[in-house]
Amino acid sequence: MTLTVRLNHRLPAFTLDVAFDAPAGVTALFGRSGSGKTTVVNAVAGLLRPDHGLITAQGITLYDGKTNLPPHRRRMGYVFQEARLFPHLTVRANLKYGAFFARTSADYDEIITLLGIEPLLGRRPGALSGGEKQRVAIGRALMSNPLILLMDEPLAALDDPRKAEILPYIERLRDRAIPVLYVSHSVAEITRIARSVVVLDQGRVLRQGPVAQIFADPALSTYLGPREAGSVLQARIAAHEHDGLTRLDTATGPIWLPQIDAALGTRVRIRIAAQDVLLSRIRPEGLSALNILPATVATVTQTDATSALIQLHLGTDLLLARITRRSAEALTLQPGTPVHAILKTVAIAPGDIGGT
Amino acid sequence: MGDLTPQEWQAIGLSLRVSLIATALSLPLGIWVAYLLARRSFPGKAVLNGLVHLPLILPPVVTGYLLLLTFGRKGIIGQYLDMIGIVLAFKWTGAVLAAAVMAFPLMVRAIRLAFEAVDPKLEHAAATLGAPPIWVFLTVTLPLILPGIIAGAVLAFAKAMGEFGATITFVANIPGQTQTLPSAIYAFLQVPGGDPQAFRLVGIAVAIAMGALLVSELMARAVQKRINGQ
Numbered sequence: 001m002t003l004t005v006r007l008n009h010r011l012p013a014f015t016l017d018v019a020f021d022a023p024a025g026v027t028a029l030f031g032r033s034g035s036g037k038t039t040v041v042n043a044v045a046g047l048l049r050p051d052h053g054l055i056t057a058q059g060i061t062l063y064d065g066k067t068n069l070p071p072h073r074r075r076m077g078y079v080f081q082e083a084r085l086f087p088h089l090t091v092r093a094n095l096k097y098g099a100f101f102a103r104t105s106a107d108y109d110e111i112i113t114l115l116g117i118e119p120l121l122g123r124r125p126g127a128l129s130g131g132e133k134q135r136v137a138i139g140r141a142l143m144s145n146p147l148i149l150l151m152d153e154p155l156a157a158l159d160d161p162r163k164a165e166i167l168p169y170i171e172r173l174r175d176r177a178i179p180v181l182y183v184s185h186s187v188a189e190i191t192r193i194a195r196s197v198v199v200l201d202q203g204r205v206l207r208q209g210p211v212a213q214i215f216a217d218p219a220l221s222t223y224l225g226p227r228e229a230g231s232v233l234q235a236r237i238a239a240h241e242h243d244g245l246t247r248l249d250t251a252t253g254p255i256w257l258p259q260i261d262a263a264l265g266t267r268v269r270i271r272i273a274a275q276d277v278l279l280s281r282i283r284p285e286g287l288s289a290l291n292i293l294p295a296t297v298a299t300v301t302q303t304d305a306t307s308a309l310i311q312l313h314l315g316t317d318l319l320l321a322r323i324t325r326r327s328a329e330a331l332t333l334q335p336g337t338p339v340h341a342i343l344k345t346v347a348i349a350p351g352d353i354g355g356t
Numbered sequence: 357m358g359d360l361t362p363q364e365w366q367a368i369g370l371s372l373r374v375s376l377i378a379t380a381l382s383l384p385l386g387i388w389v390a391y392l393l394a395r396r397s398f399p400g401k402a403v404l405n406g407l408v409h410l411p412l413i414l415p416p417v418v419t420g421y422l423l424l425l426t427f428g429r430k431g432i433i434g435q436y437l438d439m440i441g442i443v444l445a446f447k448w449t450g451a452v453l454a455a456a457v458m459a460f461p462l463m464v465r466a467i468r469l470a471f472e473a474v475d476p477k478l479e480h481a482a483a484t485l486g487a488p489p490i491w492v493f494l495t496v497t498l499p500l501i502l503p504g505i506i507a508g509a510v511l512a513f514a515k516a517m518g519e520f521g522a523t524i525t526f527v528a529n530i531p532g533q534t535q536t537l538p539s540a541i542y543a544f545l546q547v548p549g550g551d552p553q554a555f556r557l558v559g560i561a562v563a564i565a566m567g568a569l570l571v572s573e574l575m576a577r578a579v580q581k582r583i584n585g586q
Contacts, residue, residue, distance in 0.1 A: 047480050071483035072492075078484040084477055088499045088583045097495070101486030126584050144485045 002179040003027075003057050003148055007043055009050040011036065016050075016203035022148075026173070026180040028190040028211070031200035037183045040200070041150050044181065045078050046071035058147045072101070077146030077178075081153045083133035085125035091136050092121040098143030106145040115139045115169050131162035135169060142178075149173065152183045167192065187228045191215060191271045199223070212269075216318035218301035218309040221274060229309070230273035231320040237266045245290075251315025255291040257346055270346050274309060277321035278342040281331055291343040295319060297333050312341060364553065366532050367540035368560060370448060374536060375516035378456035379463075379509050386463040386508060393464070394471035411522070412461040420525025423454055427526075450527040451534055455516035463512040470504020471497075500583060503576045510572035514565050537561055 003022040008015070016036045029037045042048040044055055046062065046069060055063040057076070062069050077098075085094050095112075099105055112118050115135045125133060134154055141149060154170070155163045170193055173180055184190050190197055190211065197214050199206040201223065207214050212232045214220060221229030235248040237260060246260040248268065255270075262268065284292065295312035302308045308328045312319040319341055333339070360368075392398070393405055411419050427434040428445045437444065444450035474497055482492045520538040527534040529543060541557045544550035 045484050047484070070489075071480070072486050072488050074484075075486065076484055078481065080477070080481065082477070084481040086478060086482070086496060097482070097487075098485045101488075101491075124582075140485065 003044070003055075003181065005040065005044060005053075005055055007040060007050045007053040007055070009039065009043065009048075009053070011039065011203065014203045016040070018198075018200065018203065018205050020198045020205055020208050022179060022181055022198075023196060024177075024179050025195040026182050026193050028194035028197040029181060029183045029200060030185065030187075030190055030197050031206075032185055035200040036203040037185075037200055038152055041078075041152050041181065041183055044148075045076045045150055046074045060147070075144070075147045077141030077144050077149040079134070079137050079141050079149065079151040079154045081156050083125070083130075083137035085128075085133055085136055085140070087125050089124070090121070091117065091123050091125070091128070094125070094136060094140050095121075095143050098140040099145075102143070102145040104145055106143050108143070111139050111142050114142075114172055129162070130158050131165045134158065134162075134166055138169065138173075146178065149178050149180045150183075151180060153185070154182075155184075155186070155189060163189075187215065187224065187230070188271065191232045191269065212318065216311060216320050218299060218303070218311050218320065221309055221320065221322075222303055226275060226307075226322065227273070229275070229320060229322065230271055231318055233270050233272065233314065233317045233319065235268050235270050237262050237264050237268065239264065250293060251317050252295060253293045255293065255343065255346065272319065272343055272346055274320040274322040276344040276346075277319065278344065279310060279321055279323055279327070279331065279333070280340045280342060281337075283340050284342065287342070289342045289344065291346065293319075293341050293343070295339055295341045297335055297337040297339060299335060300328060300333050312339065314341070360556070361553070363531050363535075364540065364557060367535050367537050367557065370451070370535065371517055371537035372564075374448060374451045374455050375513050378452045378459060378516045379513045381452070382456040382460055382463060382512065383505070383509055386460060386512070387467055387505065390464045390467035390471055390508075394468045408464050409461045411458050416458065416519070416521025417525050419457065420454060420522035423450075423457065423522060423526045427453065444526075446527050446530070446534060448527070448534055451523050451536060454522040454526045455519045456512075458519045458522050459512035459515040462515050463508040466508030466511055467501065467504050470501035470507075473504070474500045502579045503583070506572050506576050506579065510568055514568055517561065517564060517568075 002024050006019045008017050013034070016039055018036070018040060029040060031037050039048060043050045044062070049068055050063065052065060053063060061067050062074050086097065089097065095108070099108065115138060117135055117139055120128060120132055120136060128136065138154070155166060158166070174193065182194055194211050196209060197211050198208040199214065199220065206223065207217060207220055216231035233250055235250045235255070237246060238249045238254065239247040240259070241247060244259050245256040247254050247256055293314060295314045298311040298313050298318065300308055300310055302325060306324055307322055308325045310321045310323060310328065310333060312321060321341060389404070389408060393401065424431065424445060426432050427437070427450065429435065429438050429443060434444065444453055479492050479496055482496045487495065518538060520542065523536060524539055529535050529539040535543065537557060541554050544554035544557070
């Protein structure tokens with residue numbers, strides 16, 4: 001395992017008791033604010049000494065109760081929520097600072113190109129926008145040639161346009177060999193970036209596994225709340241059609257979305273909120289909705305007095321639909337029932353799905 | 357105003373020398389003590405804090421007398437210094453010690469405030485980039501507290517220039533040897549017809565103090581601009 005974390009630490013509100021392994025690629029640490037995410041990352045970075053536990057990275061023991069490597073000997077690149085650039089140094093000097101203490105040097109030019117920070121090099125942090133600062137901070141962390149990159153809500157302090165500006169750069173990190181532990185409370189961010197996810201609640205691991213599986217888990221949707229519950233599907237760009245729509249192939253059929261700027265054959269992830277899925281026993285006719293996919297009911301979960309969550313098999317993918325209990329009974333939905341899923345809105349997360 | 361007499365020149369020169377040396381010598385210790393008080397917790401911290409501030413609240417003549425008891429030729433420490441040939445009492449070097457002790461609380465206070473204003477999160481960031489603690493201090497903390505160090509040094513220098521009570525008690529008022537600017541002003545005021553000379557020295561003291569303040573203000577502003585990262 002790339003990163004192994006076993007932690008037991010007393011906090012004022014609760015006791016943190018987590019155990020998880022992060023494979024290669026981007027692993028998201030997901031949970032509400034105050035669930036202990038930052039504490040876990042700080043322990044991995046060596047900024048906090050846990051009461052008990054074991055932390056190893058790439059086979060090196062960082063902490064095991066006796067050994068406790070100080071932060072400067074752990075080689076963890078840390079991108080904080082606030083960029084924490086050194087205000088008295090230029091962007092160039094901030095980047096060099098990261099490289100100065102590294103045993104093996106990172107590719108300076110490549111990192112600058114990757115993050116598009118060439119025009120900023122001569123400036124000081126005070127003259128940068130929030131998004132620019134965060135890109136420099138990512139660059140500085142990469143310059144130290146870390147074993148693992150830790151990112152603690154790197155987008156949380158930014159407004160939506162700034163988030164949109166940085167996300168593509170973070171997505172590019174997926175293609176690098178370096179494993180990333182990405183802390184976030186945003187489902188949209190995680191489904192776009194991460195490969196696997198560890199869900200934290202009150203200092204405990206609620207669930208861990210591949211993103212597509214975890215977010216399609218009805219049991220988790222009560223934790224996420226009705227608006228965030230949803231699933232992630234794999235799709236492939238199949239055709240750009242003459243009326244401006246792009247056809248994507250999913251496991252059980254085609255769907256159409258407004259023009260997507262991506263080459264044919266590109267694999268994309270699409271995110272579908274549970275409340276945006278309608279179900280029908282027969283294939284509906286005369287409906288304006290374009291995106292109708294055949295599926296099979298996997299599980300039926302009653303979430304509260306009036307609604308139910310239906311987990312559907314879509315080939316090897318999982319889809320989540322929220323409908324009323326009355327409808328579930330009227331349609332006599334049971335595991336194995338064949339249905340048609342009508343997708344009202346689909347959000348697309350461009351980029352490769354790193355390693356599946 | 358007329359030309360200054362040799363005695364006046366000596367007083368001015370001695371005051372400048374004493375104040376500069378006192379400031380320069382106590383600065384490293386001042387930074388260290390400010391660091392201890394701002395960042396560390398240890399048993400006896402309150403005692404250290406009290407000791408540092410004692411010269412600020414004791415009557416200067418008491419501080420001077422305590423220096424005499426400690427560093428006089430028969431003093432607790434002075435007798436050993438005497439053995440290796442170092443004599444402080446009634447020498448200009450003693451004036452340096454008196455000025456440094458009296459100015460120390462002001463210096464430490466300014467630097468301590470600067471330490472407390474540095475966000476430890478920046479130091480943590482430096483550590484995660486692989487910087488050992490001493491490097492973090494030299495490359496992050498020290499540059500960021502520079503305005504505080506300048507302010508502390510200038511305050512200490514100004515205080516040392518004006519030090520009178522402890523100095524005259526510890527090293528007396530020997531023209532050409534231990535007579536600093538304030539001691540000279542005092543001496544001129546004691547003799548009939550000395551008022552014009554005293555007045556001239558007062559003008560020079562004011563000019564030096566204002567000049568120091570101005571220089572420190574300009575330096576601090578330039579440094580602050582750098583730190584704000586514009």
